Structure formats: structure tokens, C-alpha cells
Amino acid sequence: xxxxxxxxxxxxxxxxxxxxxxxxxxxxxxxxxxxxxxxxxxxxxxxxxxxxxxxxxxxxxxxxxxxxxxxxxxxxxxxxxxxxxxxxxxxxxxxxxxxxxxxxxxxxxxxxxxxxxxxxxxxxxxxxxxxxxxxxxxxxxxxxxxxxxxxxxxxxxxxxxxxxxxxxxxxxxxxxxxxxxxxxxxxxxxxxxxxxxxxxxxxxxxxxxxxxxxxxxxxxxxxxxxxxxxxxxxxxxxxxxxxxxxxxxxxxxxxxxxxxxxxxxxxxxxxxxxxxxxxxxxxxxxxxxxxxxxxxxxxxxxxxxxxxxxxxxxxxxxxxxxxxx
Amino acid sequence: xxxxxxxxxxxxxxxxxxxxxxxxxxxxxxxxxxxxxxxxxxxxxxxxxxxxxxxxxxxxxxxxxxxxxxxxxxxxxxxxxxxxxxxxxxxxxxxxxxxxxxxxxxxxxxxxxxxxxxxxxxxxxxxxxxxxxxxxxxxxxxxxxxxxxxxxxxxxxxxxxxxxxxxxxxxxxxxxxxxxxxxxxxxxxxxxxxxxxxxxxxxxxxxxxxxxxxxxxxxxxxxxxxxxxxxxxxxxxxxxxxxxxxxxxxxxxxxxxxxxxxxxxxxxxxxxxxxxxxxxxxxxxxxxxxxxxxxxxxxxxxxxxxxxxxxxxxxxxxxxxxxxxxx
Numbered sequence: 001x002x003x004x005x006x007x008x009x010x011x012x013x014x015x016x017x018x019x020x021x022x023x024x025x026x027x028x029x030x031x032x033x034x035x036x037x038x039x040x041x042x043x044x045x046x047x048x049x050x051x052x053x054x055x056x057x058x059x060x061x062x063x064x065x066x067x068x069x070x071x072x073x074x075x076x077x078x079x080x081x082x083x084x085x086x087x088x089x090x091x092x093x094x095x096x097x098x099x100x101x102x103x104x105x106x107x108x109x110x111x112x113x114x115x116x117x118x119x120x121x122x123x124x125x126x127x128x129x130x131x132x133x134x135x136x137x138x139x140x141x142x143x144x145x146x147x148x149x150x151x152x153x154x155x156x157x158x159x160x161x162x163x164x165x166x167x168x169x170x171x172x173x174x175x176x177x178x179x180x181x182x183x184x185x186x187x188x189x190x191x192x193x194x195x196x197x198x199x200x201x202x203x204x205x206x207x208x209x210x211x212x213x214x215x216x217x218x219x220x221x222x223x224x225x226x227x228x229x230x231x232x233x234x235x236x237x238x239x240x241x242x243x244x245x246x247x248x249x250x251x252x253x254x255x256x257x258x259x260x261x262x263x264x265x266x267x268x269x270x271x272x273x274x275x276x277x278x279x280x281x282x283x284x285x286x287x288x289x290x291x292x293x294x295x296x297x298x299x300x301x302x303x304x305x306x307x308x309x310x311x312x313x314x315x316x317x318x319x320x321x322x323x324x325x
Numbered sequence: 326x327x328x329x330x331x332x333x334x335x336x337x338x339x340x341x342x343x344x345x346x347x348x349x350x351x352x353x354x355x356x357x358x359x360x361x362x363x364x365x366x367x368x369x370x371x372x373x374x375x376x377x378x379x380x381x382x383x384x385x386x387x388x389x390x391x392x393x394x395x396x397x398x399x400x401x402x403x404x405x406x407x408x409x410x411x412x413x414x415x416x417x418x419x420x421x422x423x424x425x426x427x428x429x430x431x432x433x434x435x436x437x438x439x440x441x442x443x444x445x446x447x448x449x450x451x452x453x454x455x456x457x458x459x460x461x462x463x464x465x466x467x468x469x470x471x472x473x474x475x476x477x478x479x480x481x482x483x484x485x486x487x488x489x490x491x492x493x494x495x496x497x498x499x500x501x502x503x504x505x506x507x508x509x510x511x512x513x514x515x516x517x518x519x520x521x522x523x524x525x526x527x528x529x530x531x532x533x534x535x536x537x538x539x540x541x542x543x544x545x546x547x548x549x550x551x552x553x554x555x556x557x558x559x560x561x562x563x564x565x566x567x568x569x570x571x572x573x574x575x576x577x578x579x580x581x582x583x584x585x586x587x588x589x590x591x592x593x594x595x596x597x598x599x600x601x602x603x604x605x606x607x608x609x610x611x612x613x614x615x616x617x618x619x620x621x622x623x624x625x626x627x628x629x630x631x632x633x634x635x636x637x638x639x640x641x642x643x644x645x646x647x648x649x650x651x652x
Binding site for chain 2: 025051056057059061062064065066067068069070071072073074075077089092093096097102103104105106107108109110112141142144164165166193240
């Protein structure tokens with residue numbers, strides 16, 4: 001099996017799907033000859049041409065609108081929004097059109113689009129190039145949010161997302177783009193709306209995704225030596241997320257923390273925490289805890305940014321507290 | 326200028342009356358509390374709507390605006406299904422889930438209005454792009470008001486339609502006011518063709534209350550787009566009878582001009598009589614037939630059942646069910 005980066009895995013998925021299905025095309029800023037800011041579409045312009053790897057101006061509303069409209073007449077667009085922070089400029093298109101087209105016309109139209117976007121902090125990107133944005137979209141019925149944590153899942157989830165008939169916001173964490181992992185050649189899918197237990201444990205469940213998964217894994221490995229057995233779940237689909245896998249895990253461990261890079265108030269972690277409390281209260285030996293970003297914008301200077309975002313040590317502290325240690 | 330046959334002229338006249346009667350009946354029922362939500366009617370804009378409908382094919386796309394109920398049925402959807410939708414009934418074209426601002430009909434490529442004015446201009450661009458990539462010859466027509474020209478989607482869609490030579494027909498129904506704000510007060514120009522021209526899109530202005538002039542301008546626009554020459558913009562200068570909300574805020578002489586001196590149906594009627602195309606009795610009969618037809622639709626809507634409660638949670642996701650209170 002080839003060992004490749006997340007960027008290469010995503011590129012592989014796009015190339016495979018474009019070769020297989022004439023309806024699939026890409027659009028976004030600088031995705032053509034340049035291959036995208038992070039190189040995810042590199043080489044696709046040469047292989048498929050400018051009609052199907054379509055450079056746009058800085059018109060995010062038109063990028064999403066063109067994707068939705070063409071999807072309504074049978075295309076399978078993959079739109080790139082260069083940085084997730086920019087999605088505010090096309091929020092209406094995502095929330096009021098992509099997510100509602102199927103419902104408000106009672107099933108007459110579909111919007112099978114994928115919106116790929118680079119998210120996440122930890123690299124000094126500052127207030128407008130660092131945010132984790134799933135919380136902005138948690139309250140949007142009809143929308144699906146997918147977030148891979150490794151190259152294998154990135155390829156399989158992107159292929160599954162392109163094949164799915166729902167509008168999908170596909171989050172790519174910038175800190176994971178250059179991470180390498182084993183990725184099968186050829187086409188395969190990783191199922192949507194299905195979380196994965198990536199580390200079995202007995203004492204506590206950590207529910208997380210994307211970059212903070214690695215903080216959780218590092219904390220779990222250190223705590224193993226201290227006699228705490230930590231189960232780690234990668235949600236993979238953030239909305240609607242996989243209640244069953246999480247609740248079954250909590251039923252076994254009796255404790256849970258939810259780790260999320262975004263600000264704590266009103267985010268994904270709040271929803272996961274609430275569902276565990278509603279559905280698995282009788283199994284809980286301690287209150288569910290959230291370990292999240294602070295309620296601040298992301299500052300530019302690295303030592304300041306480090307104070308804002310959750311890391312291994314904060315996850316570790318959270319686990320110990322919930323475990324009463 | 327393309328020729329307009331007497332039959333074509335009479336058909337336009339007939340559809341102007343159908344739009345008028347539809348909107349008047351709807352407004353009456355709204356005031357009686359039978360039509361839920363909000364209502365915007367296209368009274369005064371009948372010539373523009375008829376001209377558009379008579380220039381598009383069934384397979385062409387439309388994105389109607391808030392005052393386009395008439396266009397919905399002129400495009401080919403059974404009028405009773407439109408009326409039922411506006412009444413929120415199960416027999417409505419969107420099963421009562423869309424209402425006035427979200428009535429789509431996939432079978433005639435009506436992609437629906439949008440509650441957020443102008444938001445769908447980029448969707449129309451996308452439909453045009455999709456069809457162009459598929460080698461289809463359809464026109465994607467989007468109806469917008471003058472107020473929409475302030476929105477980003479207006480400019481983003483025009484720029485890209487021009488760059489991509491996408492088959493978008495930009496239909497600007499300039500009725501002079503965005504709710505209460507006159508066009509010239511809040512925009513750099515009162516002539517919205519100026520914006521289109523700056524994106525190098527062929528753009529013309531026409532008297533939107535003159536049905537023949539509107540029809541001919543529309544025919545030329547559609548022919549240009551269908552020939553693969555890219556987008557086209559027509560600004561129909563017209564006027565709406567109703568204020569957005571109750572109360573008249575416009576100058577009395579302006580109201581008189583548009584409702585009496587330059588009223589679209591009266592203009593067409595005088596011209597048809599002058600040209601000897603029809604007798605006064607024939608034209609009166611057309612009005613009465615339109616009224617009877619619309620009243621049938623109203624009674625169909627009123628007698629239709631309310632939606633099945635299961636519809637509330639249907640078609641949110643494809644392949645996944647939403648948790649329901651009933652489960």
C-alpha cells in the first residue's frame with residue numbers, strides 16, 4: 001500500500017471520480033493550473049482541462065451558487081472555498097440554498113455538491129485563516145459535514161461524499177494536509193455518518209475529530225502508563241453525527257469528554273455532550289466534560305494562539321478530572 | 326423586430342388578464358385570511374410577465390421573483406396547483422412546503438423563487454453552466470427586481486455569466502422601488518442596464534407596460550442566448566400597483582399615470598381595437614373567461630386537504646430520516 005499525504009489522497013480521490021464520472025467537475029479560486037493553494041487539485045487541470053477544473057474569481061457566492069445550480073440539473077460539482085473562514089461570504093448560499101433546495105420544493109430537486117475547504121488553526125494564520133467552522137453550520141438541517149483525520153479516510157470519505165446525494169461540507173484541517181499514511185490504490189469509500197473507535201479503552205470515552213484526535217491519542221497513550229484506559233472515537237461525520245457508536249461506547253466506559261478545536265459555546269461539543277447526557281445519563285459516573293477552544297477569536301502570535309486552542313495537556317487534564325484523579 | 330401575429334397578440338392579451346385575475350383573487354383571499362404568510366403580487370406588471378412566458382420554451386429554466394405568480398402558471402404548471410401551494414395545501418406544487426416564495430416545478434424547469442432576493446441569481450448561473458457543459462441549448466432565465474441590483478450575487482453572477490458565456494437571461498423588472506426606496510436613491514444609476522453593460526453583457530431597456538415592445542425585446546434576448554452568444558439583460562420599466570406593505574407612499578401623479586394613463590392591459594386593449602384585431606365584445610369575453618378560470622383554481626385550492634403531517638420531516642436528507650415527534 002502506498003504511503004502518501006492527505007493532500008495526495010484527496011487529489012487521488014478527485015482524479016478517480018473525474019475519470020469515472022463525466023458529471024464530476026471542480027470549481028474554485030486558483031484550482032486550475034496552479035492546483036489550489038494547498039495543491040489538492042494539482043495536475044487535474046492538465047488531465048481534465050479548464051472546463052472541468054474551473055478557475056473562478058473571488059466570488060464565493062457564485063462558486064457555491066454555480067455548484068448548486070449545476071447540481072440541480074444533474075452535475076456533481078466539487079467546489080473549493082480556499083479557507084473555511086471565507087465561507088461567511090457565501091453563507092446564504094450554503095444555508096438557504098444548498099441545504100434547503102431538496103426540502104422546500106418537496107424533493108423535486110437535489111443539490112449533490114461537495115464544498116471542500118481548509119480549516120483549523122495552530123500555525124499562526126491569525127483571525128481569518130484559522131477557524132474551525134462546523135459550529136457555524138450545526139443548526140442547518142439538510143447539510144452534512146464531513147471531517148477526515150487521516151489520508152485513508154480523506155480519500156474514502158471524499159469519494160463517498162461525491163457519490164452521496166446530499167450537500168456536503170467537507171472540512172480539511174490544514175495541520176493534517178502533509179501528514180502521511182497508508183492509502184489503498186483505486187476506488188474505495190469510507191461510510192458517511194459513521195464514527196470509528198480508533199483506540200479501545202475501558203475507563204473513559206473521548207469523542208473528537210480532525211487534529212484534536214491526535215491530541216486525544218497522545219493523551220491516551222500517556223495515561224495508559226498511569227493506569228487510565230482511554231477509548232477514542234473519531235466522529236468523521238460531524239453532522240448529523242453517529243449517535244450509536246458514541247452512546248455504545250459511553251455505555252461501556254461510563255465517562256465521556258468531547259474535544260473540539262472550535263469555541264466551546266454552541267458548538268459541536270455542546271451537541272455531543274447534550275446527547276450523551278440525554279440518552280446515556282444512567283450510565284454516567286461523572287458529568288460529561290467539553291475540552292474546546294476558548295471563547296475568543298484566533299490571535300496571530302503563536303504563544304497567544306496556543307493559549308486558545310485545546311492540546312494534549314488540556315485533554316489529559318480533562319480526562320483525569322472526569323475520572324476523579 | 327420579429328412580427329407578432331394577431332393570434333399571438335390576443336394570446337398575450339389573454340395571459341395578461343389571467344395574471345391580473347389571479348393576483349386579484351389571491352389578494353382578496355389573503356385579506357380574508359385564507360392565504361397564510363406574506364404576499365407580494367404582480368399587479369401592474371402583467372405585460373412583462375406575459376412577454377417573458379411567451380418567449381421561453383418548456384425546457385428553458387426560470388427563477389421567478391416575488392411578484393411572479395403569473396409566470397408560474399404561464400410556464401406550464403397547472404394553475405390550480407400553484408393556487409393550492411399558495412394556500413398551503415397538500416395538492417400544491419411543492420405539497421405546501423414552499424408557498425409563494427418557493428414554488429418550483431421540476432417538470433417545466435421552474436427552479437423556484439427564493440426568499441432572499443437575488444440569492445438565486447448565482448443558482449441560475451449554475452443551471453446555465455450545467456446545461457452548457459452538457460451541450461444543451463436551454464436558456465436559464467432569472468427574474469429580479471430593481472432592489473436586487475444592490476446584492477453581491479447580482480454582480481458575481483453577471484461577471485461570471487459574461488466570462489463563461491453562460492446562457493443566462495437576466496430579466497430585470499424595474500418597478501421603481503425596493504419596498505419604499507426609489508432606485509435612484511440607493512444605486513449609482515437609475516438605469517440598471519448600466520450595470521449589465523459594465524460586465525459586457527448586451528443590455529436593453531424596454532417599456533414593461535407595453536406588451537408588444539416587451540415581447541419583441543424578449544424574443545431578441547432569447548434568440549441571442551439560444552444562439553450560444555452568452556447572457557443577455559433586459560430591463561423592463563414597469564410599476565407595481567401595491568405598496569410592499571399597506572399604504573401608498575408614491576406621488577399621486579405617478580399613481581395616476583401607471584394605474585390609468587399607462588396601465589398595461591388598457592394600453593393593449595386600445596391597440597388591439599385600433600388595429601381591428603378584435604371587437605370590444607371579444608376582448609370583454611377574454612376577461613370573463615380568465616376570471617372564471619381563476620375562480621375555479623381558488624375553489625380547488627380551498628377545497629384541497631392540508632398536508633399530511635409526515636411531510637413536515639420528509640425530504641430533509643436523501644437516504645436518511647429525520648427524527649420525528651411521532652416516532
